[in-house]
Amino acid sequence: MEPMVEQLKGPYIAPRLTLRVGVTGHRPHKLEGVDTSRLHARASEVLHYLSSVTRSLQEKNDALGGAAPFSPESPDLRLATSIAEGADQIVTDAAVDAGYNLNLILPFPRASYAQDFEGAALEKFQRTFDHNAVQSCTELDLGDMPDGRNDGYLAAGHLMLAHSDVLVAIWDQKAADGLGGSAEIVNDARQRGIITVLITLEGELKLWKVPDTAVDLLEDGEWQALNLSSEATPVSLALAEQIEEHLALPEQVYSAHDTPSFAAGLRRFKGEKFHPHCWAFGYNLLRWAFLPERRFSLQVDNGLTRECQQAWIETHQAAENIGGATFRNHLDLHLRARWLGADNLAIHYSHLFRSAYIANFTLAAVAVLVGLLAVFFWESKAAKAICVLVELIIIGTILMTTWLGHRGQWRDRWLDYRSLAEALRPARLPLLMGSSPIRPSNNIGGTPTQTWIAWYVRASLRGITPPTAVIDQCALQAAIDVTLSEEIDSQLSYHRENAGLLHLLDHRLERAAEVALWATIASGTVYLLAFALYVQGWQLAADFYKPLATLLGATLPVVGAAIFGIRATGDFRSSAQQSLRMVSELEQLARSLKARRGSPDRQSVRRLLGQVSLTLSDDLRIWRLIYSERELTPGF
Incomplete structure (x- = not known):
């Protein structure tokens, strides 16, 4: 680290x-x-x-x-x-x-x-x-x-x-x-x-x-x-x-009766620690199972060491060229360090939430399977008791996971910390041209409707002083270069890959659900065939296939429902479509910035950087809207 x-x-x-x-x-x-x-x-x-x-x-x-x-x-x-x-x-x-x-x-x-x-x-x-x-x-x-x-x-x-x-x-x-x-x-x-x-x-x-x-x-x-x-x-x-x-902060933060949207969120953030690794591997396991060339490990690397070493390299170089080591270190302490913390927490809680709902739906299907295994041991009371016990343990695990997820607010923490990270990261762009990304909190004469995230971003950015530097065309070009390479290009790379992978993941999950459906139909057809043989006197066929047909006929639809639940909660298709929209918008912004780079003027560059921030902000708003309605449920 x-x-x-x-x-x-x-x-x-x-x-x-x-x-x-x-x-x-x-x-x-x-x-x-x-x-x-x-x-x-x-x-x-x-x-x-x-x-x-x-x-x-x-x-x-x-x-x-x-x-x-x-x-x-x-x-x-x-x-x-x-x-x-x-x-x-x-x-x-x-x-x-x-x-x-x-x-x-x-x-x-x-x-x-x-x-x-x-x-x-x-x-x-x-x-x-x-x-x-x-x-x-x-x-x-x-x-x-x-x-x-x-x-x-x-x-x-x-x-x-x-x-x-x-x-x-x-x-x-x-x-x-x-x-x-x-x-x-x-x-x-x-x-x-x-x-x-x-x-x-x-x-x-x-x-x-x-x-x-x-x-x-x-x-x-x-x-x-x-x-x-x-x-x-x-x-x-x-x-x-x-x-x-x-x-x-709004007055609620200082009162004895704090509201969750203000004081609780901030207090929760103050108590957080860094998470270099995470043991919630369910989401990575799903991607490994359904996507090509995906590596899997029981211990998930949250990327903290990698981000510490590799993130914002060009920003550092540009800041040093503009305002020397003092300005570079100033941005590092006041902005990059805060972004690293928020980004690490967002990754950690995304794995917790995603792995939890995947585990719940998967375990719900397994619980049905274990419960139905008793039909193979109808004459053995001990075997049936073991099946029931295992089923209850699985159901208890599902309920405990759901309770822990709600109590720990894994989804809300994921959304909040990702929102915080995405608000802090683009703030470096206007800072490189000597400006400030802060907008006044005042509504039109009214009380500002701030969240703890907005307050923390504004309070953090307010601590950043303008650079001791000459802001000329070279500085404007440096701001454009950083925007293109570390903001737009990195986002384009992410969204292109994300759109392809999520579309493929959604498609393969859909195919898996279809396989479960057709397998159910096939199982029922075979059962009818076995019944026909039974009518003709083939007692062995009925005795052998009746419990198996019961098991498959009940389990396969549950497997299909579990896959549907994972798809619905993950909403991979909507996320893939949003990534495709972002690719189109970012490509247009990249063309505009490249066209302006040869002869940049302060007003045009400021306007274009504002459009970049607005585009990223809209993407965050849509992303949050998609996932804010996705609750962690038991899966049955």
Whole structure:
């Protein structure tokens, strides 16, 4: 097992409580005559309030002891900023004073961006990069763009929003007068559902509030006056509630009466351990019996060692090329390690659930066979007693397996951990181009309907900082290459093989059931022939075949029913058809990415990577829908 995995206590890695704040606002020419010291004071007030709310969440978390979902580390407070003159610098200075870390997001390479500064402002700009608060510095290099430098400002604004849970805007509330201006960024933030706090040029605070019944985030919301300097007000409490909903688990997790969908699932995950191997070999035995060239072993290898050694090799190389060993190790710890744990658990519980239902249906048929064997020993009470005892033991085994499966929630664990793994794995793609795959949890003004899976994914991804790197065409090409090789190509290979194998498995199981049916018919026909011979005086034929006909006539239909039960629960045909659909969609995405690779632009690549994630998400949703209705039953 890889040293990294051996050092972990288990698959669950407690995320660090992190709050990401972004800033946008006007440049100095729009702040002429404005009391900037007042704006600084208001920004400081907002940032300290956000810090206070986050730290109170940490205290609430720490009070839970071993049940705490977050790590005991102090919260990581960050500001994503372009450090432009004016609003950005005002909020950045306030953030440093308030103890925030800085994620610098520059619209151009540092030397080019320096052209925006002169004199003392330029000196301050240069000093910023050596400040202890700087956590990362991401420089965009878009090359030649139609709208020149405005494209860079807009791209940096969008990237800043991707790394923000809260936006602080110093804005005059007027319409945009240029590409990438404050108005455009504020509107984008509100449409994304990002918590938005406005500092007017007069120094007033406002919170964008959307009612629960809102249909349009921009049209139906309103700015409400925010007062953070006095006792709690409805609006300040609303801001605190929005932050808590955005960062923390729903309230049920902290209550004494937890619901299974939230607290129980998370607590179960926290108690899991790694499973390099599994003794549930039923599914592998079925595949070995009905599929060509399948190896079989009583001990199932869950692939943990193989995945530790081979998974994400190109991702590691691309991450190192983009942001050095620091960025590579950062992704390894915060993303790959979590994916390895979820993937291992998904494989383990899939073998448990699948092997359990295969065993139940098979043992049900065997129980009937053993019970009917008594007809061969009709004169021996001891033999009949042994047959009955064995039959009862088999039935007890079936019931015990079913009880253990339901009690251990093997199916639900399989579905949950596979959903978690499939949510974490594609998240690496936007991270390679400096972005973040997190989407705001806020519904349109309402309470977010989160599961523990969604919370864990968001909390884990929030801990990943932007890379210290220049994101240029080479970085975009690297993101495309990783998407093609480790995401699309691997998924294409899996789905092509999966479609063929599952179609063949379903077909052969169907043929086996047909054989059982025709064997039943043949057995009945032979019995009628033996009866005809008996009528003609052939007593020996009837004496010999009557018990055998009884055995075959009762057992063969049960065998056919068991095979049908395995097919129905496994639903191999639907899974094969879904894999074929995925092959078609992934091939189209691969063609689009290859066509864009020669001259990638940030917007197109981001859109295509989003389509890849959406396609994989849809596949997961359909897969979960297929298996969520498949219960573990006794098989009779």
